[in-house]
Amino acid sequence: MSSDETTDPLVDLHCEAHTYPDGTVGMHEVDFQVYPDEVVALVGGNGAGKSTLMEHLNATLVPDDGELVVDGTPITEGNKAHARKEVGFVFQDADTQLVAPTVLDDVLFGLQNYGVPADEAQERAREALATVDASHLDDRIPHYLSGGEKRLVGLAGVLVLEPSVIVLDEPLAGLDPERSRLVADRVRTIHEEGISVVLSTHDIEFAAEIADRVCVMHDGNVIGDGTPREVFYDPELLAKANLHPPSAVRVARDAGLDTETQPVTEAELVELLTGSESGRTATSQLDGHRTD
Numbered sequence: 001m002s003s004d005e006t007t008d009p010l011v012d013l014h015c016e017a018h019t020y021p022d023g024t025v026g027m028h029e030v031d032f033q034v035y036p037d038e039v040v041a042l043v044g045g046n047g048a049g050k051s052t053l054m055e056h057l058n059a060t061l062v063p064d065d066g067e068l069v070v071d072g073t074p075i076t077e078g079n080k081a082h083a084r085k086e087v088g089f090v091f092q093d094a095d096t097q098l099v100a101p102t103v104l105d106d107v108l109f110g111l112q113n114y115g116v117p118a119d120e121a122q123e124r125a126r127e128a129l130a131t132v133d134a135s136h137l138d139d140r141i142p143h144y145l146s147g148g149e150k151r152l153v154g155l156a157g158v159l160v161l162e163p164s165v166i167v168l169d170e171p172l173a174g175l176d177p178e179r180s181r182l183v184a185d186r187v188r189t190i191h192e193e194g195i196s197v198v199l200s201t202h203d204i205e206f207a208a209e210i211a212d213r214v215c216v217m218h219d220g221n222v223i224g225d226g227t228p229r230e231v232f233y234d235p236e237l238l239a240k241a242n243l244h245p246p247s248a249v250r251v252a253r254d255a256g257l258d259t260e261t262q263p264v265t266e267a268e269l270v271e272l273l274t275g276s277e278s279g280r281t282a283t284s285q286l287d288g289h290r291t292d
């Protein structure tokens with residue numbers, strides 16, 4: 001992660017407010033940056049403003065008053081295409097994204113728009129489908145795919161355009177465990193390839209595992225922003241947003257583990273309990289707790 005103050009953000013959003021046509025304020029007083037090489041998880045209850053914020057990152061929505069800067073370029077009505085190219089958006093409802101007669105055509109669509117030669121476009125589209133384990137869907141009609149399949153194809157359609165940032169709205173919603181693992185693994189490889197990721201999720205365990213940085217939203221506002229450790233070991237912040245900490249945090253706290261390590265994932269908890277001298281101390285503390 002490189003979200004230090006000295007690195008220029010890839011995306012810099014300042015939004016005084018966003019008001020929907022019916023007068024609902026979707027978010028207000030939000031300053032949000034995406035830095036190179038980071039995975040940011042947005043968490044918060046229903047209606048907290050996560051989708052509203054994410055849809056501002058590629059200028060799908062624009063602030064009533066504020067500014068979006070992408071890769072140093074202020075985005076205006078005339079250059080939204082720059083935001084769309086640099087920031088790829090995978091919608092939760094993939095039907096809004098899939099428009100072509102077949103899956104392969106859909107993934108090709110963006111490349112053709114950017115004038116990529118046909119042969120190269122075919123190769124890149126097939127490669128993108130393969131990376132999300134969706135090659136077998138290439139001649140299917142997008143509309144008739146299952147929800148999870150649509151999500152994977154939507155992800156391929158964004159990946160193929162090689163954006164600097166990928167935004168995923170609830171990437172695991174509706175996926176079976178195997179597909180969830182596939183998407184989670186793909187998010188990790190996207191990150192390893194140097195693309196930053198912003199995702200929203202109600203799955204706190206997933207946020208703890210995947211994110212370098214967690215932003216907590218409540219009532220249209222970002223009320224907390226830090227490493228998973230900083231956020232998930234802040235009970236007041238979580239209570240304010242009606243969120244529960246990951247199970248590793250609950251176990252560590254309930255077991256009274258006297259540790260600086262502060263595990264946030266199951267793997268970290270297991271490592272703490274089994275892997276080191278302090279882990280062995282912690283294990284005996286946990287055993288003591290269990291027999292109490």
Ligand SMILES: Nc1ncnc2c1ncn2[C@@H]1O[C@H](COP(=O)(O)OP(=O)(O)OP(=O)(O)O)[C@@H](O)[C@H]1O
Pocket residue numbers: 020021022024025026027044045046047048049050051052053
């Ligand atoms: N198109 C719209 N028109 C009017 N109000 C909207 C619209 N979209 C969202 N809102 C409102 O804006 C607020 C923020 O909604 P948003 O969808 O951003 O929340 P969210 O955190 O993504 O929620 P969820 O977790 O339920 O998907 C809510 O009060 C919601 O009702």
